[in-house]
Each structure stands twice: as C-alpha cells, then as structure tokens.
Amino acid sequence: MKLLRKPGHLETGSAGHEELRRLRRQNLQQQKTIEVLKRATAFFARESDR
Structure with a gap:
C-alpha cells in the first residue's frame, strides 16, 4: 500500500532515504x-535542411 504524501515532503529514516x-x-x-532527445532533434x- 502506497502512502499519500504532501508534495515536497520526504519521510525521515530508512524509507525516506530509499x-x-x-x-x-x-x-x-x-x-x-533529455540529452539524447536534444541530440536527436539537432x-x-x-538533416531536414539538406
């Protein structure tokens, strides 16, 4: 079961570190x-300019 958390809130302890x-x-x-997609776009x- 997943616990609901407030945005920007991390648990403390082992679970928080994980x-x-x-x-x-x-x-x-x-x-x-993102880097791969940038290179592919370039x-x-x-190629389309040729």
Whole structure:
C-alpha cells in the first residue's frame, strides 16, 4: 500500500532515504533521456535542411 504524501515532503529514516535514492536515479535517467532527445532533434534539424 502506497502512502499519500504532501508534495515536497520526504519521510525521515530508512524509507525516506530509499525514496530519495529512487528519485535521484529517476532524475539522472530523465536527464540522460533529455540529452539524447536534444541530440536527436539537432540531428534531424540538420538533416531536414539538406
């Protein structure tokens, strides 16, 4: 069962640390995805100009 949390509120203790680690991993993955999409956008923009 998931606990409902207020936005911006992290639990303290072990559960809070695990959530923070999960969110940091998710953030890193999203940053990598954004970088790939930026590069793909630039590539296709260059290709469409040819």
